[in-house]
Amino acid sequence: MISYIKGLLTYIKDDSIIVDVQGIGYEIICANPFAFQSFENEQVFVHTYHHIREDAQLLFGFKNEDEKYLFTKLISVSGIGPKGALAILASVDVAGFAAAIEREDDKFLTSFPGIGKKTARQIILDLKGKLVVTTAVVEDSDQPTEMANQAIITETREALKALGYTDKEIKAILPQLQKEESKNTDEVIRKALSLLMKN
Template identity: 35%
Template sequence: MYEYLRGKVEYKKPDYLALDVNGVGYKVNISLRTYDFISAGEEVKLYIYNYIKEDAFKLIGFLEERERNLFEMLLGVKGIGVSLALSVMSTFDIDTIRDLVATDDYTNLKRVPKLGEKKSQQLILDLKSKLKTLDALSIDTRNDDAAKHLMIEEELISALEGLGYSKKEINTLITRDELRSFKTIEEAIKGVLKKVNY
């Protein structure tokens, strides 16, 4: 059983990555959000959920412990397994999931591929009683550099969307390497706006 793994990303695919830990390669399943953030050759720390069944053993990795906690909550929802739970977390971040549950917004929740209306309603029903836990998960507890930059990225995208930029335009405004050079969200916003002479 693994609590976390720290190592170098040898390569990545949309649903998993190969993590080199002291010369041993681990196949770690990930969400699309994790895939989008990390890069091959990067040193990362992943919090691990150990999925064990008679015919399968999978390692599922998250950049933050709170992401793993949410994943475990999703697995407790009737009809939701590992693949669907990862799909939910690939589509929405923790704060958005919390808001969708709080407002009974199954219409937007069912945008998750293969979730559907019934399972969306079931997810809200099962997690509704755990709103306090979701609130706690929504509190920013990010300590690692990777998680810190993920927070900056999320806040920067939100700020730029508020200024009227589309996601496509945002992707052309700033590269991943440029984003990682910023230490605060304020610095990131100033850097991007300077590029467009806002």
């Protein structure tokens, strides 16, 4: 298995990045490729999961071990494939997601694309109590705030899509939006529109 890739980040695509390792270009599928934008044409270290199917061998990339851990746990749940797991990782942090599992928050889980009530219950059934090891902050008093921030980001993404912006455009500004400390969705949407107009 390929545990990580270290090399020159040569290209960022809509759903993947290309990392050159001694003249070989590895395509690594990511939840948010533009999160690596600041490393373009520089050395980058990417945690990877090597997914082997009968018809393909795919590399999925993550910025840290916690993201990779959550990904492996999600794809172990019946009804969730790699694409579904990436869709979740694209708009949530591991701690916030783990907190939602522990609280059995169906509404939070069904806010993700392709996750219905049945799958949400399956996620809770399979993962409750199993994500606390990597995310000790789950019980932290600030956790509800983190969850609220993630909900705002999710709402902002949906609002931007409704306005006609593409996934590529939205993903490009996500890292900046996630740094916003505003607790108001409207303010974050305004910030997002401002960033989109500059691009």
